[in-house]
Amino acid sequence: MQTYRTLLFLVTGIPLGALWLGMLLAGWTLTVAFAITPLVIVILLGFSAATALAGLAERAIARDLLGAPGGRPGRTAKTTGYWQRGAVVLKAAVFWKTQVYLLARFLLGLPMAAIELALFAQGLFIATAPIHYRWLSQDGGERGLDFGIWLVDTLPEALLVAPVGLVLVIVAANLANPFAALWRGLSYALLGGTMTDVDTAGPSAADLRRALAIHATVYGVLNGFLVLIWALTTPGGYFWPIWTLLPLGLILAAHAWVTLLLVRPSVWPARLGRPLGIHAGISTLIVIFLTAIWAVTTPGEYFWPIWPALGLGIVVVLHLIIVLMTPDRSAMENRIEELTSTRAGAVDAQDAELRRIERDLHDGAQARLVALGMSLGMAEQRLDADPDAARQLLVEAKLGAREALEELRDLARGIHPPVLADRGLGAAVAALAARSPIEVSVSVVGERPPAAVESAAYFVTAEALANATKHANAQHVEIRILRRTDRLSVEVRDDGPGGADPSGAGLTGLRRRVEALDGRLIVNSPSGGPTVIQAELPCVS
């Protein structure tokens, strides 16, 4: 379903993109033309309003078709001075950001829509070739599907190419997701979303991997197809497919390197920064590519790739020097971004927790105490007239009081179990295990961590254990908590059937709690099990 919505989003981009481009061109032309007259302010204000309106429309479209985060767009400041109004418009980030998005809608959206539509149309066309190839007529008067070098004019040939069409359709459908992720990211960054939505915006590691897989598949299918044609038409002759294998291979290798850097940042020293990693990697790939071309065309002769290699090398070294000499700003910015988002997450999680406690108190203990008071009141009323009924009411009141206590005790334990504060993780987790209906083995090693870390570790364990009991239908759960010098590792492993949803409410709450302490929560729950939930919590003492 999301694929259709994404497709719809891209298709709407064709007329809308053209419209926005026209609007931007008109707006800037007028602004520049009237720049030195007072009229420019009126034009700028109108332009700003039109931009804002277009931004609103695009936000609505992105939200409905892509599920992009909501939130409010930024606002321009208010001012009274005539000329200042123009300055306010030009200084407003929202004005520029929206325009960048509108422009992207045309410049990026159009090729994307073209790619998707072409892939779908071509794919369907080729996939159905066995049905219609015989009615197609080419320029030369021949009948069949013309691939330039190869004319498909028999049924076996048509059946041979049909899967290629299917692959194209599958590729088109799978491209929709990374495209949608990219646009979600753009709409988040440029049209404004709330910070708490940050983790749903932007492509995920899985999206990136999938995009690379699609790219590699396309590369493989295309080149396999060309090699097949070569083998069928001029076997043993000049191996011309090398001229698609190599350049497309360069692009694929560059894509793979960038994906690797994004998905596994540890392959490149963080201190050197991602741009340098991309730069150095692609430079290396280009040198390899040129060397391969040299080896294919003029092997053994003058090794000309040495010169571009030297040039690229010098640029990379210069880049490296610049990176090493400039103070590490991006790391700090990343850290600020991370802190902002985890703080928002922590506040959200805390808020949700308080609301849950309020609800539990309201529906539980409070209601029971009201009922208890009523029973006591009625007992008082009947004490003389009907002592037996009064006694019955008193028994009920006692029962109600006990249940209210029971509930309050559970609630208190859910907020912060007393035994955790008094005796530490070992005893608290052992108590959890003792209350659990399934078999739990517990190992807690090392000295006590700081209180906040201790309670986060406890709640990770409690939630994981509750999940294993409630959803996973597990027989055995293994809890291992290990205090190292600088951090606390928590691992909860069950033998259930797996398939836990890491974005479920419980796990999301835990993740926020852990991230607020600068820790990491990893949920690994492949279908078929086992489910392993790990938390790494830094301990700063």
Add this chain to the structure above:
Amino acid sequence: MRVVIAEDLALLRDGLSRLLRDNGFAVVAAVANGPDLVDSVIRGKPEVAIVDIRLPPTFSDEGLRAAIEIRKQAPDTAILVFSQYVEQTYATELLADGRGGVGYLLKDRVFDVAEFIEAVRRVGEGGTALDPQVVAQLFAHRRQGSRLDQLTARELQVLGLMAEGRSNAGIAESLVLTIGAIEKHIASIFTKLDLAVSESDHRRVLAVLAYLQRDDAPS
């Protein structure tokens, strides 16, 4: 019987004092924190100290630590820990010295005044009173294939009440059976679990608890 109460909430402290006085106890002191408790026990020499776990000044396990201190300084004073929550860890710590005169009950138990009074007396006379929740936790943790599976439902009930520290008469009363029938059940339980029959009620409780805490290999 002379008692000392340590409870920081005035409402509960006064209520408990009244309840105990009404039932023929002499409340020699009612204090609100751990150090005062140790003092009043040493000076007042009560037979039982009723102690809340969470007390000032630390509001953590102050009461429990005071109780263990009293066990050392005034070994003749029985301790009844009376708390909002029960934890097996605390029960184990209280029972660690292997002597009688120990109790650990949830505050809810005061709802059944007669049973509560009985528990205070039992602890004061050197017996044991463990909250059914502590016992339930011990039972809940039994693995399948443990020897407890050989016990009948009635024998399991009797074992639970024994673990709480009740006497044969107490068990008989609560299950509405004759003392003779209870004795027969107990003999059968001890044979099935391979436990040595002990002289005092308290020894018996310790044996049963030790058995329940042991990680029983499937037989």
